[in-house]
Amino acid sequence: MPFSFELQAKSSETDARAGLIQTARGQVQTPAFMPVGTAATVKGMTTDEVQDLGSNLIVCNTYHLMLRPGEGLVQDLGGLHPFMHWSGLILTDSGGYQAFSLAQTRKLEPGGVRFRSHIDGTEYFLTPQRSMEIQCALNSDIVMVLDECTPYPVTAAEARQSMELSLNWEQVSLQHFHELNQNSNKGLFCIVQGSVYSDLRLECYQKLREWDEAKDGQGFAGFAMGGLAIGEPQELTREVVATVTPQLPADKPRYLMGMGYPEDLVEGVAAGSDMFDCVLPTRNGRNGQLFTSRGELNIRNARYARDERPIDPDCPCTTCRNYSRAYLRHLFQAKEILAARLGTYHNLAYYLRLMESLREAIIQDRFNAFKKDFYEQRSQGID
Amino acid sequence: MPFSFELQAKSSETDARAGLIQTARGQVQTPAFMPVGTAATVKGMTTDEVQDLGSNLIVCNTYHLMLRPGEGLVQDLGGLHPFMHWSGLILTDSGGYQAFSLAQTRKLEPGGVRFRSHIDGTEYFLTPQRSMEIQCALNSDIVMVLDECTPYPVTAAEARQSMELSLNWEQVSLQHFHELNQNSNKGLFCIVQGSVYSDLRLECYQKLREWDEAKDGQGFAGFAMGGLAIGEPQELTREVVATVTPQLPADKPRYLMGMGYPEDLVEGVAAGSDMFDCVLPTRNGRNGQLFTSRGELNIRNARYARDERPIDPDCPCTTCRNYSRAYLRHLFQAKEILAARLGTYHNLAYYLRLMESLREAIIQDRFNAFKKDFYEQRSQGID
Numbered sequence: 001m002p003f004s005f006e007l008q009a010k011s012s013e014t015d016a017r018a019g020l021i022q023t024a025r026g027q028v029q030t031p032a033f034m035p036v037g038t039a040a041t042v043k044g045m046t047t048d049e050v051q052d053l054g055s056n057l058i059v060c061n062t063y064h065l066m067l068r069p070g071e072g073l074v075q076d077l078g079g080l081h082p083f084m085h086w087s088g089l090i091l092t093d094s095g096g097y098q099a100f101s102l103a104q105t106r107k108l109e110p111g112g113v114r115f116r117s118h119i120d121g122t123e124y125f126l127t128p129q130r131s132m133e134i135q136c137a138l139n140s141d142i143v144m145v146l147d148e149c150t151p152y153p154v155t156a157a158e159a160r161q162s163m164e165l166s167l168n169w170e171q172v173s174l175q176h177f178h179e180l181n182q183n184s185n186k187g188l189f190c191i192v193q194g195s196v197y198s199d200l201r202l203e204c205y206q207k208l209r210e211w212d213e214a215k216d217g218q219g220f221a222g223f224a225m226g227g228l229a230i231g232e233p234q235e236l237t238r239e240v241v242a243t244v245t246p247q248l249p250a251d252k253p254r255y256l257m258g259m260g261y262p263e264d265l266v267e268g269v270a271a272g273s274d275m276f277d278c279v280l281p282t283r284n285g286r287n288g289q290l291f292t293s294r295g296e297l298n299i300r301n302a303r304y305a306r307d308e309r310p311i312d313p314d315c316p317c318t319t320c321r322n323y324s325r326a327y328l329r330h331l332f333q334a335k336e337i338l339a340a341r342l343g344t345y346h347n348l349a350y351y352l353r354l355m356e357s358l359r360e361a362i363i364q365d366r367f368n369a370f371k372k373d374f375y376e377q378r379s380q381g382i383d
Numbered sequence: 384m385p386f387s388f389e390l391q392a393k394s395s396e397t398d399a400r401a402g403l404i405q406t407a408r409g410q411v412q413t414p415a416f417m418p419v420g421t422a423a424t425v426k427g428m429t430t431d432e433v434q435d436l437g438s439n440l441i442v443c444n445t446y447h448l449m450l451r452p453g454e455g456l457v458q459d460l461g462g463l464h465p466f467m468h469w470s471g472l473i474l475t476d477s478g479g480y481q482a483f484s485l486a487q488t489r490k491l492e493p494g495g496v497r498f499r500s501h502i503d504g505t506e507y508f509l510t511p512q513r514s515m516e517i518q519c520a521l522n523s524d525i526v527m528v529l530d531e532c533t534p535y536p537v538t539a540a541e542a543r544q545s546m547e548l549s550l551n552w553e554q555v556s557l558q559h560f561h562e563l564n565q566n567s568n569k570g571l572f573c574i575v576q577g578s579v580y581s582d583l584r585l586e587c588y589q590k591l592r593e594w595d596e597a598k599d600g601q602g603f604a605g606f607a608m609g610g611l612a613i614g615e616p617q618e619l620t621r622e623v624v625a626t627v628t629p630q631l632p633a634d635k636p637r638y639l640m641g642m643g644y645p646e647d648l649v650e651g652v653a654a655g656s657d658m659f660d661c662v663l664p665t666r667n668g669r670n671g672q673l674f675t676s677r678g679e680l681n682i683r684n685a686r687y688a689r690d691e692r693p694i695d696p697d698c699p700c701t702t703c704r705n706y707s708r709a710y711l712r713h714l715f716q717a718k719e720i721l722a723a724r725l726g727t728y729h730n731l732a733y734y735l736r737l738m739e740s741l742r743e744a745i746i747q748d749r750f751n752a753f754k755k756d757f758y759e760q761r762s763q764g765i766d
Contacts, residue, residue: 040713044720048705069688069713077691077709085705286720305452308460322431322468326460330423330452337427337669337723 003141003187003221005253011367015246015272018362021057021253023141024185025081025089028057030253030274031362033265033355034091035348036282039064040074040084043282044341045348047086053317053345054352056088057142059277062134063098066124067117071137079139091142091189091277094131094173097149099124108148110165128172136180144224145173147191152231159195163204166193174211178218187221189255195227196236198243205247212249223248224255225273229264238267245271262291262354266374269358270367281351285344288332292350293374294382297325299343304329312382317349386524386570386604388636394750398629398655401745404440404636406524407568408464408472411440413636413657414745416648416738417474418731419665422447423457423467426665427724428731430469436700436728437735439471440525442660445517446481449507450500454520462522474525474572474660477514477556480532482507491531493548511555519563527607528556530574535614542578546587549576557594561601570604572638578610579619581626588630595632606631607638608656612647621650628654645674645737649757652741653750664734668727671715675733676757677765680708682726687712695765700732 001024009018021028035042035050037058042050050058060080065071077083080090096113100106103115103124112127131146147166150159170190177188190208194200205223212219225244228237241256245268248254255275256268265276281291288299292312297304299311310320311328319328319342331339361370384407392401404411418425418433420441425433433441443463448454460466463473479496483489486498486507495510514529530549533542553573560571573591577583588606595602608627611620624639628651631637638658639651648659664674671682675695680687682694693703694711702711702725714722744753 039717039719040710041717041719041721044724046701046705046721046724064717068717069709073689073709076689077707083707083710083713085710306456306459318429322429324460324466326452326456327423327466327468330466334422334424334447334451336422336424337720338424338429340720341427341429341724 002183002185005222005251007251009363009365011270011362012365013368014270016269016358016362016367017250017272017274018359019253019274021089023089023187025141026056026087028089029359031265031269031355031358032057032275033351034059034275034277035351036061036277036279037084037086037090039068040080042344042348043286044337044344047084049345050086050348051088053349054356055348057091057275058086058088059091059093060138060140061098062092062095062131062138063102065092065138066095066134067119067122071134075137075139079137081139089141090138092135092138092140092144094144094146095126095134096131096146099126100149108165110168112146112169128169129176132173132176132180136177136186141186142222143177143186143188145170145177145188145190147193147226149227149230150193150195152195152227154195156197156200159197159200162195163193163200166191167204167207170208171211174215174219178215189222189224190220191224191226191257192244192248193227196232196240198240201225201240201244202247205244209249220252222253222255222275224257226257228257229259237264241268241273242271245273248272262351262378263375265351265354266358266371269362270371276355281347282344285347286340288339288343290343291347292382293377294380295378297382299325299328300332301329311346312350315346315349317346319343319346319349385566385568388605388634390634392746392748394653394745395748396751397653399652399741399745399750400633400655400657401742402636402657404472406472406570408524409439409470411472412742414648414652414738414741415440415658416734417442417658417660418734419444419660419662420467420469420473421662422451423463425727425731426669427720427727430467430471432728433469433731434471436732437739438731440474440658441469441471442474442476443521443523444481445475445478445514445521446485448475448521449478449517450502450505454517458520458522462520464522472524473521474658475518475521475523475527477527477529478509478517479514479529482509483532491548493551495529495552511552512559515556515559515563519560519569524569525604526560526569526571528553528560528571528573530576530609532610532613533576533578535578535610537578539580539583542576542580542583545578546576546583549574550587550590553591554594557598557602561598572605572607573603574607574609574640575627575631576610579615579623581623584608584623584627585630588627592632603635605636605638605658607640609640611640612642620647624651624656625654628656631655645734645761646758648734648737649741649754652745653754659738664730665727668730669723671722671726673726674730675765676760677763678761680765682708682711683715684712694729695733698729698732700729702726702729702732
């Protein structure tokens with residue numbers, strides 16, 4: 001079964017949609033939040049736990065995996081899925097973003113990114129072709145084109161230049177992906193760039209859509225919005241998302257990359273985005289910032305030292321069923337491994353439950369009521 | 384139901400025994416290995432996992448808990464069991480050993496140990512009375528007397544002096560424990576000291592036994608061997624254990640403190656020990672040294688980089704059922720939290736399974752055959 005997307009419901013009040021991604025490997029209900037499993041592990045969690053929490057699609061990072069253990073090793077061992085014991089779907093990013101943010105002495109060239117590994121200094125040259133080869137060696141289900149994440153702030157002229165570089169790379173990615181994958185179950189997603197300039201983004205999108213249609217079913221399986229939430233004011237992010245997302249093809253999944261806070265997910269869904277990823281629930285879970293329907297709670301705070309309540313009395317997750325705030329605070333103070341485990345587990349449980357509720361609200365066509373309730377609760381604060 | 388111990392089977396070939404500890408909180412089959420949950424957590428594991436692996440008795444460290452979060456807080460929250468979500472039994476040590484090995488500027492005084500916290504420098508004075516108070520505030524099921532762990536090497540004269548100090552503290556501990564606990568379900572264990580001098584140890588034991596019998600049921604619930612495996616040659620340890628252990632009361636559990644490697648457990652059981660604790664399986668599990676029936680395996684070794692086999696093909700644990708050596712090595716190389724989790728889980732599974740097999744061999748009176756087989760397998764090495 002090739003990669004497919006079925007639109008299942010549409011909100012009559014907003015652009016929010018519910019859908020279903022299907023591949024030979026399984027199904028993913030959208031809107032979906034994808035837990036981040038950087039180095040082939042969602043930090044601190046077993047894959048069984050991630051699946052039990054309701055996720056069937058995670059993100060892995062090409063940059064990390066190409067450096068260690070190397071895509072060749074993963075390929076020889078059957079690909080990422082058996083390697084990390086994950087039977088769900090995997091989306092890999094292109095590697096470009098982290099080559100810029102993490103690597104030593106990186107250099108943008110017209111053909112790709114030259115950089116040195118932050119682990120051992122080895123030089124790499126990441127081109128669109130290489131990114132496709134690596135992601136296919138990893139055997140991910142959803143492959144991302146190589147693009148340049150336009151930095152912020154940026155002038156319109158610089159943003160155009162960056163967007164055009166991305167388009168070049170995306171064209172090469174598209175060509176090479178299909179050369180590598182005849183009759184494949186994988187899907188290739190393109191990425192709309194253009195920074196905070198909606199007109200630039202729409203121009204970028206038009207070009208991508210042209211290529212997509214010319215390929216007659218051998219084009220892009222989905223459309224992503226990249227280069228957002230990287231420092232620009234939140235209103236600008238929201239405006240760009242709300243302006244551009246509804247213009248993307250209705251019959252393909254839309255992926256809002258790298259976002260975000262629960263509010264970002266709700267607004268993204270309202271604008272018609274279907275897929276999300278972010279390190280927030282996992283990273284903050286490890287650091288003791290715990291998400292709840294009534295706002296965030298920093299468990300290291302002294303006020304929780306003797307608090308016998310769970311993180312969130314309304315949360316059905318194992319962390320909340322078994323452990324008190326007082327105990328969790330103790331674990332975080334003592335820098336215990338279990339602290340990171342239980343915090344991550346709770347945060348992912350919250351994020352995944354939020355996505356389920358959003359989907360339900362869309363299917364029952366009561367999105368605005370859900371959103372109002374969501375904001376009311378979130379603004380209450382947790383006592 | 385007060386603390387009780389029932390002897391269930393005795394090897395006809397060795398001093399090995401199988402027994403049952405019972406308290407109002409539950410049962411523990413012996414011989415038993417007790418996972419170490421230093422700061423009210425077996426590092427990296429949930430209590431549900433520890434129990435699923437077959438353990439119903441863990442050790443927590445008084446020194447760590449008195450410093451953080453403090454026994455008063457734990458007491459106010461109902462004691463260690465609800466605090467850490469553990470429904471099995473808990474043994475706490477006296478705090479003395481770690482006051483000497485971890486604290487800053489510690490000083491031995493006739494009445495106790497004066498030391499400064501390694502966390503924040505606060506001064507504490509740990510006396511036998513305080514140790515009893517703290518352990519009872521934590522509400523552990525098995526309380527250890529305060530003793531001095533005689534350093535090694537040591538002359539016979541120094542060892543006697545240290546042993547006599549321990550006896551003084553143990554007498555005060557016994558007195559104070561029963562003042563604090565009228566009709567309690569807890570059991571107080573004394574500790575036989577005397578370093579590598581078996582005659583000293585037997586003298587120490589005679590004194591403890593006298594006090595125990597004089598108290599007519601209000602004495603010691605069990606007898607421990609302390610101050611071993613702290614640097615002395617292994618043959619000396621084994622000799623002392625084999626000489627002294629069989630002399631300890633047959634109708635009370637015997638606890639061989641701080642040991643050890645799988646071979647130490649087998650020899651300890653052969654000498655008639657019933658209880659064991661050691662950080663080896665958990666600490667080494669976090670560091671990538673994994674125990675198997677055919678010896679240890681250092682998973683960081685480059686030879687495992689592409690090894691698709693589980694740690695131990697014969698091991699039924701979740702780590703071995705789901706994850707390859709190649710993946711585990713990758714997790715350890717990448718310093719992932721999951722590495723520590725999976726390594727700890729596997730090592731505890733091995734230790735607890737070993738204890739079950741030992742118990743079975745005793746009950747079926749085939750201890751020597753088991754032991755022969757155990758050594759043959761362990762010496763093979765794992766390929």
